[in-house]
Amino acid sequence: xxxLSGTGVRGDLMLTEEMIINxxxxxxxxxxxxxxxxxxxxxxxxxxxxxxxxxxRGMEKLAESRSYYQYLPMVDRIDYxxxxxxxxxxxxxxxxxxxxxxxxxxxxxxVITMEFNRISSHLMWLASFLLDLGATSPLFYxxxxxxxxxxxxxxxxxxxxxxxxxxxxxVKRDLPEGWIKQAQDLCKKMPKLFDEYEAIIxxxxxxxxRTKNIGILTPxxxxxxxxxGPNLRASGVDMDLRKTNNxxxxxxxxxxSCLAYNGDSYDRYAVRIAEMRESIKIIEQAIEKLPGGSPExxxxxxxNCGCKNENCEYCGYDSQLVAKRVNLVAFKPPKxxxxxxxxxSRGITLCYVQSDGTQKPYRVKWRTPSFSAVQILPELINNxxxxxxxxxxxSLDVVLPEVDR
Amino acid sequence: xxxxEDKIVQNMGExxxxxxxxxxxxxIEIQSSVFSSDKTExxxxxxxxxxxxVDFLKHHIETRFDILFSVTAxxxxxxxxxxxxxxxxxxxxxxxxxxxxxxINPEIHSLTGFYQAADWHERETYDxxxxxxLNHPDxxxxxxxxxxxxxxxxxxYIMNDERLIWNRR
Amino acid sequence: xxxxxxxxxxxxxWARSNSIWPLTFATSCCGIEMISTSAASFxxxxxxxxxxxxxxxxxxxxxxxxxxxxxxxxALVRLYEQMPEPKYVLAMGACAVTGGMFENDSYNVVRGxxxxxxVDVYLPGCPPRPEALLDALIQLQKKIKTETLMERKKYLxxxxxxxxxxxxxxxxxxxxxxxxxxxWGIQPDSYDLNNLELTRKTVGDKCVKFGR
Numbered sequence: 001x002x003x004l005s006g007t008g009v010r011g012d013l014m015l016t017e018e019m020i021i022n023x024x025x026x027x028x029x030x031x032x033x034x035x036x037x038x039x040x041x042x043x044x045x046x047x048x049x050x051x052x053x054x055x056x057r058g059m060e061k062l063a064e065s066r067s068y069y070q071y072l073p074m075v076d077r078i079d080y081x082x083x084x085x086x087x088x089x090x091x092x093x094x095x096x097x098x099x100x101x102x103x104x105x106x107x108x109x110x111v112i113t114m115e116f117n118r119i120s121s122h123l124m125w126l127a128s129f130l131l132d133l134g135a136t137s138p139l140f141y142x143x144x145x146x147x148x149x150x151x152x153x154x155x156x157x158x159x160x161x162x163x164x165x166x167x168x169x170x171v172k173r174d175l176p177e178g179w180i181k182q183a184q185d186l187c188k189k190m191p192k193l194f195d196e197y198e199a200i201i202x203x204x205x206x207x208x209x210r211t212k213n214i215g216i217l218t219p220x221x222x223x224x225x226x227x228x229g230p231n232l233r234a235s236g237v238d239m240d241l242r243k244t245n246n247x248x249x250x251x252x253x254x255x256x257s258c259l260a261y262n263g264d265s266y267d268r269y270a271v272r273i274a275e276m277r278e279s280i281k282i283i284e285q286a287i288e289k290l291p292g293g294s295p296e297x298x299x300x301x302x303x304n305c306g307c308k309n310e311n312c313e314y315c316g317y318d319s320q321l322v323a324k325r326v327n328l329v330a331f332k333p334p335k336x337x338x339x340x341x342x343x344x345s346r347g348i349t350l351c352y353v354q355s356d357g358t359q360k361p362y363r364v365k366w367r368t369p370s371f372s373a374v375q376i377l378p379e380l381i382n383n384x385x386x387x388x389x390x391x392x393x394x395s396l397d398v399v400l401p402e403v404d405r
Numbered sequence: 406x407x408x409x410e411d412k413i414v415q416n417m418g419e420x421x422x423x424x425x426x427x428x429x430x431x432x433i434e435i436q437s438s439v440f441s442s443d444k445t446e447x448x449x450x451x452x453x454x455x456x457x458x459v460d461f462l463k464h465h466i467e468t469r470f471d472i473l474f475s476v477t478a479x480x481x482x483x484x485x486x487x488x489x490x491x492x493x494x495x496x497x498x499x500x501x502x503x504x505x506x507x508x509i510n511p512e513i514h515s516l517t518g519f520y521q522a523a524d525w526h527e528r529e530t531y532d533x534x535x536x537x538x539l540n541h542p543d544x545x546x547x548x549x550x551x552x553x554x555x556x557x558x559x560x561x562y563i564m565n566d567e568r569l570i571w572n573r574r
Numbered sequence: 575x576x577x578x579x580x581x582x583x584x585x586x587x588w589a590r591s592n593s594i595w596p597l598t599f600a601t602s603c604c605g606i607e608m609i610s611t612s613a614a615s616f617x618x619x620x621x622x623x624x625x626x627x628x629x630x631x632x633x634x635x636x637x638x639x640x641x642x643x644x645x646x647x648x649a650l651v652r653l654y655e656q657m658p659e660p661k662y663v664l665a666m667g668a669c670a671v672t673g674g675m676f677e678n679d680s681y682n683v684v685r686g687x688x689x690x691x692x693v694d695v696y697l698p699g700c701p702p703r704p705e706a707l708l709d710a711l712i713q714l715q716k717k718i719k720t721e722t723l724m725e726r727k728k729y730l731x732x733x734x735x736x737x738x739x740x741x742x743x744x745x746x747x748x749x750x751x752x753x754x755x756x757x758w759g760i761q762p763d764s765y766d767l768n769n770l771e772l773t774r775k776t777v778g779d780k781c782v783k784f785g786r
Contacts, residue, residue: 025649026599028628033601033646053548054646055601058680060533061557065679074675080603096443124606143613161603161701223471223494226522237494244497336442339490339501350474350490367475367490375525401602404548549682550645557681564681568644572673572685 025054029132032400043385048378055404063364069328076162079402081124084117085344087166089351094168096338097355105291106170107249112286115279120149121345122272129394141197180294187280211265215380215392226372229347234271235263241343253285265395346397368402424500433457447501452513459519469495476526478534480560485511515541533558583722591718592622597633601640604667607701608639616704630656641669642684651735654691665693668700691735
């Protein structure tokens with residue numbers, strides 16, 4: 001027999017009634033390149049072995065040969081659907097090491113962009129989950145909203161997908177004129193548009209049959225495997241980093257964290273739809289309370305006021321965009337290490353940076369939430385029929401570049 | 406090895422904070438306890454005491470660290486440094502645990518008995534840095550192809566795998 | 575005779591170029607822009623490429639959108655070999671053209687898809703806008719319209735992968751002896767049912783050997 005010891009496939013099963021099937025790296029779902037080696041007995045799945053590493057680009061090693069500022073555009077590409085969250089976690093870690101204080105206007109702009117990014121990431125998840133289950137029209141509905149949000153981001157940063165907008169100490173440039181009005185109009189329109197596709201999905205008998213009581217994740221198992229984010233909140237555990245460890249300015253907003261109690265695929269869907277609506281609330285509050293107001297108003301008031309007083313609302317520290325002009329070429333944070341935890345759209349993203357006083361980071365480590373979700377997949381689909389595989393895997397919201405980095 | 410320990414204690418200083426004091430009161434020895442740049446406590450222990458320390462931290466009523474966020478390692482030039490990030494979903498606090506390993510034969514106990522999440526994280530650390538975890542159920546490469554030569558995240562890594570022929574100019 | 579052929583060529587090429595069926599090969603970020611192109615705002619269906627096939631046996635065009643790593647390369651070449659003639663490849667995004675931002679010092683990225691398979695159209699961008707993908711598709715349609723039936727052999731020879739990969743990888747699906755599943759292009763020499771060993775020989779000696 002061929003030597004199978006390094007591959008993870010059980011050779012003693014090759015001569016039995018069970019069949020080894022390979023769902024290869026290229027497959028019609030849109031989650032990315034993941035390979036599953038499945039043991040099937042008829043239609044029931046007996047065991048699974050996920051094989052990852054088809055998109056391992058070496059992001060952690062590349063950080064060691066680039067300066068901090070040169071590494072920022074690469075950080076976007078770790079999880080391209082929530083690239084503002086990755087930028088935020090790297091920026092918070094480096095700002096902890098270098099002891100930079102961020103002005104409040106920059107924090108508010110960061111929160112607004114992060115929440116819009118959460119909505120667009122959940123819309124992409126919705127489109128691909130329902131496409132895997134066989135429904136093709138929610139793709140077009142979800143992409144209609146997603147294109148609106150991406151147009152907003154294109155006006156702000158210049159790019160459709162990989163934004164590269166934050167820098168150490170704040171954000172790079174101010175909101176353009178008319179952006180706030182566009183954002184407010186979009187926030188008024190969106191709840192009605194969400195109602196449109198909830199009407200065709202939420203009470204749909206086919207969808208209920210395929211997702212109710214399927215892939216139940218108990219809270220104890222979720223905590224053992226390190227699962228965070230909407231996957232864990234759908235099982236009843238109230239862990240939302242925006243409420244518990246107040247990073248950034250989230251403690252000034254009034255919103256609820258969304259919970260469900262069954263832990264099946266239907267609950268994971270419901271939690272994400274509810275989170276989208278909560279994000280709209282946060283954005284509306286942030287736009288109202290933005291320090292300095294809209295950019296047109298800020299320009300006029302600054303010109304009129306001109307007092308250079310620290311506490312003035314329009315000329316003071318809090319209405320600036322960047323803490324102090326960081327010299328990008330010779331940026332040398334002191335020796336130290338820091339971790340930053342950010343609640344991104346899939347879970348908790350952890351960025352651990354070690355610096356040794358030179359221009360380049362010494363070690364960067366990314367812990368991404370999809371890594372744990374792929375690890376728990378074999379437990380959830382054990383002894384289930386083959387057709388439940390996509391209903392469970394789609395509801396876990398896995399994005400493969402995040403797993404492989 | 407004691408030469409290394411002296412150097413570390415000199416660099417970081419003796420300053421046991423909350424979790425460090427708790428561990429010392431319950432007669433588990435630690436080497437030092439410092440704070441990182443973002444005010445998280447870092448507990449440095451020796452690798453023989455790892456299982457006792459993690460057992461205490463997971464089950465004691467004042468700590469209850471039930472989530473292991475990540476297992477990672479870093480290649481300082483004279484030694485390896487293994488770093489564990491722990492979080493408590495009940496009491497909402499976090500801590501970092503660090504140990505130091507030899508460069509010649511880096512081996513440490515695996516935490517798969519306590520946390521199932523450690524399984525794949527330790528496989529990834531073995532894959533990229535070559536640190537062996539004892540009593541791990543299935544220690545093999547996860548991100549790189551199975552027959553890759555070398556451990557990329559080490560500082561003295563040379564790219565000498567066969568597949569790199571494809572990239573020749 | 576040649577007049578008849580040019581008329582047939584015109585109709586044949588027109589029919590082929592206006593109904594290209596792409597293969598979904600989205601590895602990375604460019605895949606999302608590919609899906610955006612097929613959604614309602616930038617419709618790819620008006621150019622005939624509405625049907626994205628999941629299996630290579632029914633596809634004409636492979637849009638390699640995304641980074642290709644050393645582990646993914648055997649799968650890519652195998653997919654290319656499984657597509658039936660006439661087939662085309664569109665390298666989308668900076669990572670597929672030259673390796674992109676990982677070209678300098680990444681240890682696991684293949685510097686451009688054209689080190690593995692022959693490419694017809696290159697499309698730079700990181701990621702390219704959906705309108706740029708549509709422009710590349712139109713360029714490909716123009717290229718198809720200039721082909722002739724009389725020179726089909728020349729095209730067949732150009733459409734071979736550049737590397738034949740050795741077969742002892744664990745990334746390729748293991749063949750089962752009793753069911754007689756073979757990989758395309760490679761024939762078994764003999765079976766020995768007592769030993770259950772499969773001895774095989776490769777096609778010709780055009781493989782690149784990797785010995786040191």
